[in-house]
Amino acid sequence: MPQHPTDRLKIADIAGFDRFTANGKLSPARATVNAALIGNPRGSYGKDCQPVESAAIKALMVTRNVGPFSVTGLSPAVSALTAVMAEVRTTHPDLHDRLGTAGMLCCRLVRGSATAVSNHSWGLAVDLTIDKELDTRGDGFVQRGLLDLWPIFNRHGFYWGIAFPTEDSMHFEASDQMIHRWAAEGAFGAQSGKTIPGALTVGDRGPRVLALQRALNAALAPARIDEDGIFGPMTRLALIDFQRANGLAPDGLANGTLQKRLGI
Numbered sequence: 001m002p003q004h005p006t007d008r009l010k011i012a013d014i015a016g017f018d019r020f021t022a023n024g025k026l027s028p029a030r031a032t033v034n035a036a037l038i039g040n041p042r043g044s045y046g047k048d049c050q051p052v053e054s055a056a057i058k059a060l061m062v063t064r065n066v067g068p069f070s071v072t073g074l075s076p077a078v079s080a081l082t083a084v085m086a087e088v089r090t091t092h093p094d095l096h097d098r099l100g101t102a103g104m105l106c107c108r109l110v111r112g113s114a115t116a117v118s119n120h121s122w123g124l125a126v127d128l129t130i131d132k133e134l135d136t137r138g139d140g141f142v143q144r145g146l147l148d149l150w151p152i153f154n155r156h157g158f159y160w161g162i163a164f165p166t167e168d169s170m171h172f173e174a175s176d177q178m179i180h181r182w183a184a185e186g187a188f189g190a191q192s193g194k195t196i197p198g199a200l201t202v203g204d205r206g207p208r209v210l211a212l213q214r215a216l217n218a219a220l221a222p223a224r225i226d227e228d229g230i231f232g233p234m235t236r237l238a239l240i241d242f243q244r245a246n247g248l249a250p251d252g253l254a255n256g257t258l259q260k261r262l263g264i
């Protein structure tokens with residue numbers, strides 16, 4: 001049977017592929033770090049896209065044709081995406097011409113969360129379509145074409161959303177490493193150089209948060225928080241209880257000392 005970029009493959013059945021380690025050393029962008037290094041796009045967030053309120057952040061947004069489509073996003077992320085697409089055009093010309101986007105800049109919460117701010121709010125994540133089809137989030141399947149794109153995105157410092165606790169295979173975002181690099185290069189102007197929060201806290205998500213939730217559930221048995229990889233208010237309350245029970249300052253921050261105490 002001919003292979004097509006929109007063929008859907010069951011992620012668990014892909015030989016030699018582990019979605020949790022697919023991104024190698026790259027880590028997902030962190031809302032707390034983005035806020036410190038880039039700034040806050042808005043004062044509050046909802047389920048749907050809302051405009052950027054901050055004039056400084058608005059000034060960092062560009063609209064550009066990146067090859068197969070035009071998109072609005074954070075200037076350095078759009079430049080990196082342009083480089084990705086130039087490579088895709090060379091190595092996968094047919095796939096390149098089938099690509100489209102469901103958007104980059106969109107100030108909103110993470111789908112299904114009441115607290116975690118999406119990395120789309122900073123215009124540093126892109127959602128891709130192939131032949132105008134959007135891969136369904138959380139269904140455990142991935143479009144074949146996205147598997148071809150992943151190593152190229154990784155090489156350019158983008159983190160693939162297939163590794164999120166709820167897989168989001170059509171989503172690629174600038175990794176935490178790229179945000180730090182751009183900040184060090186002065187890409188975010190006056191915001192650059194602010195103190196970076198090291199501790200995990202409300203708004204963070206990803207594998208480190210998932211490890212924290214599992215450890216808290218084990219420590220505070222019976223389990224009481226959803227292991228969804230999103231640091232929300234319930235995770236914070238559980239963390240504070242753990243801190244109180246262990247004679248630590250109940251600040252709701254999972255810093256290095258606390259992570260060591262939990263064995264993560």
Ligand SMILES: [Zn+2]
Pocket residue numbers: 120125126127168170171172
């Ligand atoms: Zn996305």
